[in-house]
Amino acid sequence: MAKSQREVEKELLNERDALLAQPKVKLHIAPDPRNPSKHRTVIVNGQEFILAVGKTLEVPEVVTEVWNESFSKTIEAEYSMERFNEL
Numbered sequence: 001m002a003k004s005q006r007e008v009e010k011e012l013l014n015e016r017d018a019l020l021a022q023p024k025v026k027l028h029i030a031p032d033p034r035n036p037s038k039h040r041t042v043i044v045n046g047q048e049f050i051l052a053v054g055k056t057l058e059v060p061e062v063v064t065e066v067w068n069e070s071f072s073k074t075i076e077a078e079y080s081m082e083r084f085n086e087l
Contacts, residue, residue, distance in 0.1 A: 016047050022060040027067060029053045042066050 003011075029040055031054045042049045042063050049063050 012046065015045055019044060019047055019060050019062060022062060024058040025061050025064050026056050027051070027059050027064045028056045029067070040067070042070070 029051055038053050040051045040053060042051060044060075044062055044066055049059065051057060051059070051063075051067070
């Protein structure tokens with residue numbers, strides 16, 4: 001049987017509460033002159049976190065892990081594109 005809208009919303013709130021209950025770690029997102037946006041978005045299990053750029057934040061550990069992985073992959077992709085363009 002399909003879940004009701006209320007059941008789905010309750011599950012999402014429970015998931016967010018579980019994420020917010022994780023140990024907090026500090027995360028600093030440095031400003032990027034090529035991307036002047038004042039915020040970055042991280043989505044973990046469907047939960048959206050809007051992160052301020054240029055400030056040190058305390059966020060759930062998994063948010064930092066997702067941000068660091070994404071940032072690392074972005075740098076790798078940019079490096080690969082630069083190398084490809086040099087050929």
